[in-house]
Amino acid sequence: xxxxxxxxxxxxxxxxxxxxxxxxxxxxxxxxxxxxxxxxxxxxxxxxxxxxxxxxxxxxxxxxxxxxxxxxxxxxxxxxxxxxxxxxxxxxxxxxxxxxxxxxxxxxxxxxxxxxxxxx
Amino acid sequence: xxxxxxxxxxxxxxxxxxxxxxxxxxxxxxxxxxxxxxxxxxxxxxxxxxxxxxxxxxxxxxxxxxxxxxxxxxxxxxxxxxxxxxxxxxxxxxxxxxxxxxxxxxxxxxxxxxxxxxxx
Numbered sequence: 001x002x003x004x005x006x007x008x009x010x011x012x013x014x015x016x017x018x019x020x021x022x023x024x025x026x027x028x029x030x031x032x033x034x035x036x037x038x039x040x041x042x043x044x045x046x047x048x049x050x051x052x053x054x055x056x057x058x059x060x061x062x063x064x065x066x067x068x069x070x071x072x073x074x075x076x077x078x079x080x081x082x083x084x085x086x087x088x089x090x091x092x093x094x095x096x097x098x099x100x101x102x103x104x105x106x107x108x109x110x111x112x113x114x115x116x117x118x119x120x
Numbered sequence: 121x122x123x124x125x126x127x128x129x130x131x132x133x134x135x136x137x138x139x140x141x142x143x144x145x146x147x148x149x150x151x152x153x154x155x156x157x158x159x160x161x162x163x164x165x166x167x168x169x170x171x172x173x174x175x176x177x178x179x180x181x182x183x184x185x186x187x188x189x190x191x192x193x194x195x196x197x198x199x200x201x202x203x204x205x206x207x208x209x210x211x212x213x214x215x216x217x218x219x220x221x222x223x224x225x226x227x228x229x230x231x232x233x234x235x236x237x238x239x240x
Contacts, residue, residue, distance in 0.1 A: 009229060009236040021141045021206075023152060030150025032143060035206040047231070078231035082219055086141075086155040088227045099202055107208045109129060111167070111198035116129040 012084040013040050019055060020085055024065075024098060027076035027090035033098035034106040036063070038087060050075045052089055071095035132204040133160050139175060140205055144185075144218065147196040147210035153218035154226040156183070158207060170195045172209055191215040 011020050019037040026033055036054035038046070042062055045053040052073035056063040066072030077090035099106040109116045131140050139157040146153055156174035158166070162182055165173040172193035176183040186192030197210035219226040229236045 021155060023143055023155065025152055032145055032152065032208050035141060035143065035201060079227035080229040080231070080236060081155060081226040082221055082223075082228065083226075084229070086226070088152050101202055103202075106201040106203075106206070107199035108202065109200040109204070111200070116200060 009080065009084060011038070011040075011043060011080060011087060013043075016085045019057070020087055022052075022054065022087040022089055024052060024073055024089045024091050024093075026093055028092075031105055032107060033073075033091070033093055033104065036065075043087070046075060046078070046089075052091060066094060069095070069097075069100075071097050073098070129200065129204060131158070131160075131163060131200060131207060133163075136205045139177070140207055142172075142174065142207040142209055144172060144193055144209045144211050144213075146213055148212075151225055152227060153193075153211070153213055153224065156185075163207070166195060166198070166209075172211060186214060189215070189217075189220075191217050193218070 013020060019039055021035055022038045023035050024033045025031065037057055039055040042053040042055045052065045052075060054063045054065060072094045073089065073091035074094065075089060076092055079088040096104060098104060108119050110119045133140060139159055141155055142158045143155050144153045145151065157177055159175040162173040162175045172185045172195060174183045174185060192214045193211035194214065195209060196212055199208040216224060218224060229238055
């Protein structure tokens with residue numbers, strides 16, 4: 001065990017094929033807001049700026065979350081999992097809205113009784 | 121808006137290339153425990169049994185979480201995101217340990233001051 005000692009570790013982008021899933025969680029409430037992907041550049045930008053940057057798979061470009069909407073995510077903590085192939089961001093969600101639908105969280109389809117329901 | 125009406129939706133495995141990331145979150149504390157992947161079979165098994173099933177990318181096989189360790193995850197809620205390509209499971213983590221390292225959560229590498237630290 002090396003708890004408390006610094007490790008020269010970074011996300012293992014190579015193993016994951018270049019992109020790693022990143023979970024954004026509200027640092028205060030614990031609500032899971034969204035899941036997006038990071039490549040090395042977006043991870044480094046996130047570290048350097050203290051604001052969440054992702055890689056947009058649909059637009060194939062660096063994505064500074066909130067750059068147009070104003071709903072940026074201020075980084076409060078960054079965690080990597082045991083295999084170094086998943087990222088957890090604790091964020092302050094400026095504007096209170098993470099989803100492009102205007103909802104706080106992107107996870108607004110709830111499975112219940114055999115169907116999925118859209119919930120606020 | 122169709123809030124409250126059932127939607128005949130399911131995860132869009134096809135768009136995602138067959139595997140979709142699934143976040144397991146403690147339903148009581150909100151702690152993010154792990155991220156793993158689901159294919160259609162593991163998703164269906166999860167719905168049918170009420171216990172988390174994933175697809176092991178390393179072993180290339182259906183993975184009933186906790187089948188050997190006893191640390192199964194009882195499903196308390198299932199959410200899909202706006203794009204239907206990410207899954208959020210609210211779970212009761214039996215045994216209190218999600219990670220194969222014996223820790224509660226797999227996210228035990230914390231980035232701080234330019235380095236990653238191993239934390240409990």
